[in-house]
Amino acid sequence: MTSRSPLTVVPATDRVTVVCLTGTLDADGCARLAPELTRHLDSAARRGHRLVLDMTAVPTVDETARRALRDQTAHLAGSPVLVVATPEVRKELEQDDLPGLRPHGTLVEALTSLPPAPAGPVRPPRSGNPPAAEADHLRREIFGLRAKARTSGLIGIAQGMLIARYGLPGPDAAFALLREGSQQCNVPLRVLASAVVTAPPPQTDTRWFVGRGTHPPPPDTAFLRSYTGDVTDRRQIISAALDTAIAVSEADAGEAHLTDAAQDHALFLEGHRGLGADYWDEVALVTGAPVVCAVAQERREPVAVPDVAADDALAAHPAGRALLAAGSRAVYSVPLITPEGHCTGTLTLHRNEPGIWPGATRRAELARLAADVAAWRSWYRRTVVLDALEHLHQNRPGQGAGNS
Incomplete structure (x- = not known):
């Protein structure tokens, strides 16, 4: 596991919460997994959600990891956690008796296994929509969440770097800075966060990139x-x-x-x-x-x-x-x-x-x-994205564009 939270949660719809698990489940990862998973299970239960655990980015689960998963989900045999995993990981999960987990090969398979009438408090069905239409709507709502969840992890890394670099008070201030730079420069938030993570540190207090001259024109194609x-x-x-x-x-x-x-x-x-x-x-x-x-x-x-x-x-x-x-x-x-x-x-x-x-x-x-x-x-990465980084650097809290 990385040093970050082993789970990334995405509150998907009024029926499902998708949680993405990434990395290797070693002893340290399992120790951090248990309280995180318990928290998300409790949150899903309070909201009347079914939990989907996306493990497609987990390469293997050993006996220690399987025991941790069993301990946290054994009480859910009647309404098991839906697990999306690779064939190799599904085979490893099936080595043990894990009544609280139900493995699937894809998110599609996991969603279509849900009963048409969900348990727990949810919004009333849309007028005139049969159960099949409701299930189709649910699938459409949460497709792409795997990428969105991993994107949220990337944005979290960028927030942490901005907090450390600029002494910001917390994640909200860092996110607000990213969002403002994204909107002002018309660069998607994910793209700007990726640039923050991969770019070298600012060269001076007032300029991220010293010596950038006139921007080259777009390629003549x-x-x-x-x-x-x-x-x-x-x-x-x-x-x-x-x-x-x-x-x-x-x-x-x-x-x-x-x-x-x-x-x-x-x-x-x-x-x-x-x-x-x-x-x-x-x-x-x-x-x-x-x-x-x-x-x-x-x-x-x-x-x-x-x-x-x-x-x-x-x-x-x-x-x-x-x-x-x-x-x-x-x-x-x-x-x-x-x-x-x-x-x-x-x-x-x-x-x-x-x-x-x-x-x-x-x-x-x-x-x-x-x-x-x-x-x-x-050209876009060398001009538009670098302009967005420069804007972010010069308009951070306490700096202001006037100091540039």
Whole structure:
């Protein structure tokens, strides 16, 4: 376990609380897990919630960890904690009698196992909505929480750094500073928090970066020349790039991921079109193969999967199963490679029919688009994000822009 809290809690809906557990459950981690888990179980019970324990980022659970989990949940045999874990961890959990835990392979499986009528005080059902519609609404509400929970951990780290650096009174003041910088500079809060975590410390009391001169203009690329919006607006750019990629490839759906240096360059889902919430939840934060975008990132070259069902590793993975359930059969992912050779994200396209796709001409167009987007991302990080850090540094409590 890290030195931070072993659990990250996300109060998801009026029926479910999702708690994410990360790291290795060693002796110290188990000692901290017990009171944390008890607290979240008590909180969920008071609110009439079912608890979902997301352990997909836990590589293994030994006998000590299983005993800790059993001791904290044994009284819940009638309404067990829903656990989402990898096949390896599920197998380890099944070695012992754990009546208070019910393992599942995916968040989708865990949610669909809930009874249509939840126990405990909840809001009345929406008028005219049958139980199936209520369950579907619940699933849509909490998809993506895994990534959101890990994002909240990143923001917490940034808050801690700002508290220590600027002598702020506490997390609320640090969050307010992050939020103000995010809003003023139009940089997503998660992106600004990641920059705080990964950037070198400010160079002087009044300047984060000394010697920054005139900002370079955006890269002169075909994509940006055809784009009529604000080049500093991250969401608009990604949306336009995704729409262009889908049009160029004649795809039925698509997704855009960008890397996050503060999360070991994991791929964070930034935009998507088509398919469904169950798939987007599986790829909200991608850390490795066999998810197609992660393979493209690792190889630094386009990756084509003509038939998801025929790719044994992908078809057996939760993301692959979600793809097949959504009707996606062919996938093509192209990495965003900067001129320096760094992969800064991916554009991934989907088709409902299996087969070799797209053709050579379309692939060349997608490669040029990906290079253009990578060039924009590099410029954005060197200008817009650094401006946001500078704004944060110069407008922290007690400093004020006038001292810059």
